[in-house]
Amino acid sequence: MKYSLLLNNQRVEVEAPGDISLLKLLREYLHLTGTKEGCDVGECGACSVLLDGKLVNSCMVLAAQAADREVITIEGVCLPDGSPNDLQQAFIRYGAVQCGFCTPGMILAGEALLADNPQPTRTEIREAIAGNLCRCTGYQQIVDAIEQTSLSRKEKKGHA
Amino acid sequence: MPEYRFIGKPADRVDALEKVLGSAMYIADYFVPGMLLARTIRSTLPHARIKRIDLSAALKIPGVVAAITSEDFVNHGRFGYPVEDMFMLAYERARYVGDGIVSIAAETESALQQAVDAAVIELEELPAVFDMTHALDPSSALIGEQPADAEGYPRGNLLNQYAVRKGDPAHELSTCAVTLEAEYSTMHQEHAYLEPEGALAIPESDGSLTVYASCQSPFLNRANLVKVLGLPEGRVRVIQPVVGGAFGGKDDLMYQISAQVARLAQLTGRPVKMILPREESMIASYKRDAMQMHIQLGADASGRLRASRIHALVDSGAYSSITPFTAWRSSIHAMGPYRYDACHVDTDVVYTNNGYSGAFRGFGNAEVCFAIESAMDELALKLGIDPIDLRLQNCLLPCDITAHGQKLGDDVGLAECLDEVRRLSGWQHKHPLYTSEASKAPIPGELRRGIGVAALFHGISLGAEGADFAAGTLEVNPDYSLTLTSGLTDYGTGSRTTFTLIAAETLGLDPNRFVMPRPDTNSAQDSGPTVASRATVLGGNATRVTAEQLSQLLNQAAADLFACRPAEIIRHGELFIGPGEEPASFEKVVDHARKIGLALSSRGRWSAPEISWSMQKGQGKPYFAYHYGAQVAEVLVDTGTGKVDVTGFWAVHNTGKVIFPQGAYGQLFGGIAQGLGYALMERVDFDQGYLQATNFDEYLIPTSMDIPDIQGEFVEKPFSAGPYGAKNLGETGLVPAAPAIVNAIANATGRRIRSLPANLERVLLGRDLRKEGSSTACKLGLK
Numbered sequence: 029m030k031y032s033l034l035l036n037n038q039r040v041e042v043e044a045p046g047d048i049s050l051l052k053l054l055r056e057y058l059h060l061t062g063t064k065e066g067c068d069v070g071e072c073g074a075c076s077v078l079l080d081g082k083l084v085n086s087c088m089v090l091a092a093q094a095a096d097r098e099v100i101t102i103e104g105v106c107l108p109d110g111s112p113n114d115l116q117q118a119f120i121r122y123g124a125v126q127c128g129f130c131t132p133g134m135i136l137a138g139e140a141l142l143a144d145n146p147q148p149t150r151t152e153i154r155e156a157i158a159g160n161l162c163r164c165t166g167y168q169q170i171v172d173a174i175e176q177t178s179l180s181r182k183e184k185k186g187h188a
Numbered sequence: 189m190p191e192y193r194f195i196g197k198p199a200d201r202v203d204a205l206e207k208v209l210g211s212a213m214y215i216a217d218y219f220v221p222g223m224l225l226a227r228t229i230r231s232t233l234p235h236a237r238i239k240r241i242d243l244s245a246a247l248k249i250p251g252v253v254a255a256i257t258s259e260d261f262v263n264h265g266r267f268g269y270p271v272e273d274m275f276m277l278a279y280e281r282a283r284y285v286g287d288g289i290v291s292i293a294a295e296t297e298s299a300l301q302q303a304v305d306a307a308v309i310e311l312e313e314l315p316a317v318f319d320m321t322h323a324l325d326p327s328s329a330l331i332g333e334q335p336a337d338a339e340g341y342p343r344g345n346l347l348n349q350y351a352v353r354k355g356d357p358a359h360e361l362s363t364c365a366v367t368l369e370a371e372y373s374t375m376h377q378e379h380a381y382l383e384p385e386g387a388l389a390i391p392e393s394d395g396s397l398t399v400y401a402s403c404q405s406p407f408l409n410r411a412n413l414v415k416v417l418g419l420p421e422g423r424v425r426v427i428q429p430v431v432g433g434a435f436g437g438k439d440d441l442m443y444q445i446s447a448q449v450a451r452l453a454q455l456t457g458r459p460v461k462m463i464l465p466r467e468e469s470m471i472a473s474y475k476r477d478a479m480q481m482h483i484q485l486g487a488d489a490s491g492r493l494r495a496s497r498i499h500a501l502v503d504s505g506a507y508s509s510i511t512p513f514t515a516w517r518s519s520i521h522a523m524g525p526y527r528y529d530a531c532h533v534d535t536d537v538v539y540t541n542n543g544y545s546g547a548f549r550g551f552g553n554a555e556v557c558f559a560i561e562s563a564m565d566e567l568a569l570k571l572g573i574d575p576i577d578l579r580l581q582n583c584l585l586p587c588d589i590t591a592h593g594q595k596l597g598d599d600v601g602l603a604e605c606l607d608e609v610r611r612l613s614g615w616q617h618k619h620p621l622y623t624s625e626a627s628k629a630p631i632p633g634e635l636r637r638g639i640g641v642a643a644l645f646h647g648i649s650l651g652a653e654g655a656d657f658a659a660g661t662l663e664v665n666p667d668y669s670l671t672l673t674s675g676l677t678d679y680g681t682g683s684r685t686t687f688t689l690i691a692a693e694t695l696g697l698d699p700n701r702f703v704m705p706r707p708d709t710n711s712a713q714d715s716g717p718t719v720a721s722r723a724t725v726l727g728g729n730a731t732r733v734t735a736e737q738l739s740q741l742l743n744q745a746a747a748d749l750f751a752c753r754p755a756e757i758i759r760h761g762e763l764f765i766g767p768g769e770e771p772a773s774f775e776k777v778v779d780h781a782r783k784i785g786l787a788l789s790s791r792g793r794w795s796a797p798e799i800s801w802s803m804q805k806g807q808g809k810p811y812f813a814y815h816y817g818a819q820v821a822e823v824l825v826d827t828g829t830g831k832v833d834v835t836g837f838w839a840v841h842n843t844g845k846v847i848f849p850q851g852a853y854g855q856l857f858g859g860i861a862q863g864l865g866y867a868l869m870e871r872v873d874f875d876q877g878y879l880q881a882t883n884f885d886e887y888l889i890p891t892s893m894d895i896p897d898i899q900g901e902f903v904e905k906p907f908s909a910g911p912y913g914a915k916n917l918g919e920t921g922l923v924p925a926a927p928a929i930v931n932a933i934a935n936a937t938g939r940r941i942r943s944l945p946a947n948l949e950r951v952l953l954g955r956d957l958r959k960e961g962s963s964t965a966c967k968l969g970l971k
Contacts, residue, residue, distance in 0.1 A: 055216075056219075059219070060210075061214075061217035062209070062210020062211065063210070064214070064216075064382070064383070066382045066384070066466065066884075067883055067885075069466070069883050069884070071884035071885050072382060072884050074382055101210070102209070102210030103209075103210050105210075106209055110209075112205065112208050112209060116208040116209065117208075119208045120200050120201065120204040120205060120208055121200065122850075123201070123850035123854045125203075125204045125207045126433075126682065126854055126858065127381070127382065127383065127430075127432045127433040127434075128203070128204075128206075128207030128208075129214065129382040129383040129432030130382050131207050132210045135208060150897070153892075154892040154893055155892075155893065158892050160892075161380075161382060161884065161889060161891065162892075163379075163380050163381055163382055163433050163435070163858075163861075163862070163889060164382075164858045165857060165858050165861075166857030166859075166895055166898065167857075167891075167892040167895055168853075168857045168895070168897055168898055169853070169854060170892070171892065171897075
């Protein structure tokens with residue numbers, strides 16, 4: 029079938045089978061491999077994307093369910109010139125990245141949280157990323173990165 | 189301590205940018221034109237004779253291109269390190285549920301699935317062994333393939349035996365004022381790297397093969413491929429893409445997957461890729477070994493430790509993998525970092541049909557650390573001595589002699605770690621308070637607080653397990669950047685950043701000038717396996733040596749430019765200063781070197797200091813040095829449900845100089861998180877050889893809600909043999925975490941848990957609830 033969606037702020041159309049997941053559509057038909065497959069049962073969060081601004085496991089969403097909706101993947105988080113945004117920079121600076129496999133999903137979980145709750149507590153940050161497994165970092169530096177981003181965004185807003 | 193420009197300073201990971209942008213290429217992200225997909229059909233029986241394989245129907249399915257068995261490899265694809273007892277696909281017998289038997293390549297996933305369903309593999313079930321304590325019974329089925337002496341050999345499933353011998357502990361124990369005797373056990377643990385295994389083989393037009401593999405040790409992979417494919421070394425190239433975590437778990441199974449896609453690529457002349465679904469990954473991959481440990485400790489009434497006597501049993505499962513080395517490490521570390529008048533350790537390693545065991549962060553030490561640190565706490569209670577005091581009273585100090593007869597150096601910093609972790613955690617106040625709270629009978633449902641400590645030592649690198657060296661290369665490129673390679677790889681650990689910082693520091697050049705390409709057997713130098721916390725000391729030293737050589741070449745060029753002696757060159761930042769001349773930039777020196785025909789490249793190699801171990805005497809110098817550390821956990825236990833929350837965690841480790849602090853903390857926190865999972869929730873349950881949890885919905889690993897903010901500190905006592913005084917730390921965060929947590933639970937509840945994990949039923953009831961096992965999850969997972 030023909031899929032049409034608003035992907036990373038661009039209208040895209042693609043031909044693909046009707047019975048596949050959004051994850052597969054993204055990786056195999058749209059060649060956006062930043063979204064990862066870790067478990068395929070909706071437990072690990074490596075495939076997290078934003079669907080109409082809400083964090084979802086794309087392995088658990090049928091591609092057809094995303095039709096005509098807005099999808100943001102890790103490829104759509106960076107600045108227009110391709111450089112990392114502030115949250116991505118904070119992930120680098122605060123050591124939130126080790127093997128990197130959970131990183132795209134973690135960053136989207138962080139963006140979803142900050143959109144919803146710009147000044148989260150550390151506990152709220154931990155709650156927001158509880159559906160995203162990381163086996164390398166022990167989460168602490170990920171929490172640091174999201175917390176620092178929320179503080180710097182607040183400061184920027186204050187100056188604006 | 190000297191002031192460094194880059195070492196120990198804030199730095200970004202060299203590979204972080206591509207990872208946050210989502211552009212880093214992991215093995216599953218490679219899509220090559222004409223690529224076939226592959227799958228391996230695996231045994232659904234724990235032990236079976238392969239009676240008949242008929243692939244004719246499978247091969248007739250449209251889109252199916254090729255299928256292979258062990259017959260398609262040289263010598264049936266036999267491989268293994270250090271014991272060659274595995275095959276690239278099972279030969280004659282399948283020895284565990286998940287043992288690969290047939291690999292198939294097809295155009296599409298649906299053709300592949302149809303072929304898997306159509307393939308005929310007739311298995312005849314053989315008697316199996318699931319209880320490691322009965323593996324050595326004469327009546328038990330023979331699982332391993334023993335050499336010729338297997339016949340009539342009463343202990344046919346014995347893979348190895350190790351001993352440590354000092355004095356006569358039986359005699360000492362009989363005269364000790366206080367003794368303790370207890371039995372501890374640990375379960376298998378799944379690595380649970382977020383990225384499952386995968387490989388892609390590409391046949392080149394000249395008959396050679398390029399294999400991209402999500403493995404730890406590309407050189408071992410190539411050595412195996414060369415052997416089983418019958419190709420010369422120069423015809424097989426292994427490249428490691430970005431690896432999504434390994435923790436010790438991406439060796440043997442990855443070599444099998446690599447060989448399977450490589451052979452299929454050879455036969456079809458097309459690229460072949462295989463990515464394991466999570467269920468297949470969990471069922472087929474090796475685990476941390478399960479162990480049972482019987483410990484006797486004895487001390488005099490003042491708390492001075494006098495004797496330890498330990499018997500350990502290790503379940504290697506169906507194959508040896510690297511368990512002979514992990515079990516040796518268990519044996520060496522079983523008595524903990526303490527002084528004894530007498531100490532005996534005896535370790536038996538056995539074959540069973542419980543999957544198979546191999547390398548996992550901690551490498552045999554996490555298991556024995558749980559046992560000895562639990563025993564130390566039990567002994568402290570008997571003696572009425574504070575657990576930290578007891579450890580301080582007996583812990584190894586600089587220049588002590590260990591139970592192995594090894595004289596230690598001046599780098600030992602365990603006492604400092606214990607003192608500091610006591611201060612950081614507020615132990616002095618909390619421990620007596622929680623102890624007195626625990627002495628009152630609980631009101632059902634009451635929340636109880638507890639605090640626990642554990643110490644560790646951890647031998648650096650391979651030790652007497654194997655040849656210990658690493659090599660590196662450096663080259664100045666035409667654009668004045670430098671390419672640095674190391675044979676030791678980075679699967680998320682940060683070692684590429686560590687090596688870059690060491691090279692930059694040694695050469696006095698900005699770290700941004702350096703490029704470390706993906707590990708590639710065609711360009712890097714073989715450095716043995718990337719296991720056992722080897723990278724910082726071995727790879728770091730090799731990098732330092734390589735950079736020193738290049739630095740000499742640069743000084744030579746600068747001296748020629750200034751018409752002076754190389755010794756007269758002074759370095760300031762990136763500038764080269766000669767006597768009474770304008771300084772020359774790095775670029776100018778490089779240009780001059782080119783003009784005079786001086787090649788600016790170097791190759792360095794570093795070998796670890798001499799070590800020795802006598803298997804017969806159980807004495808020697810097993811490792812050239814040790815890492816030390818101490819951790820304290822604080823818990824809140826719900827006495828109504830058995831639920832344990834870890835509410836505080838403090839860790840102080842004697843790391844030597846920390847080269848890349850952000851990475852060091854990451855290793856520490858991440859290790860502790862895995863240790864917390866090992867302590868409380870991770871349970872690889874083999875029931876009659878069938879894994880009970882095959883995905884993250886059943887095999888639970890810690891989430892962000894399970895781990896508190898951890899406070900970590902490093903005791904940076906310089907280690908003279910380490911690069912810039914550094915020791916390794918990749919594994920050590922994990923090792924004492926579980927006993928610290930279980931000791932905290934005992935402090936909270938007054939109940940001692942001697943088997944991991946300390947799950948709800950063990951905390952609440954003090955025993956296991958027997959659950960009926962099932963083969964369903966495995967059979968579904970392999971379908």
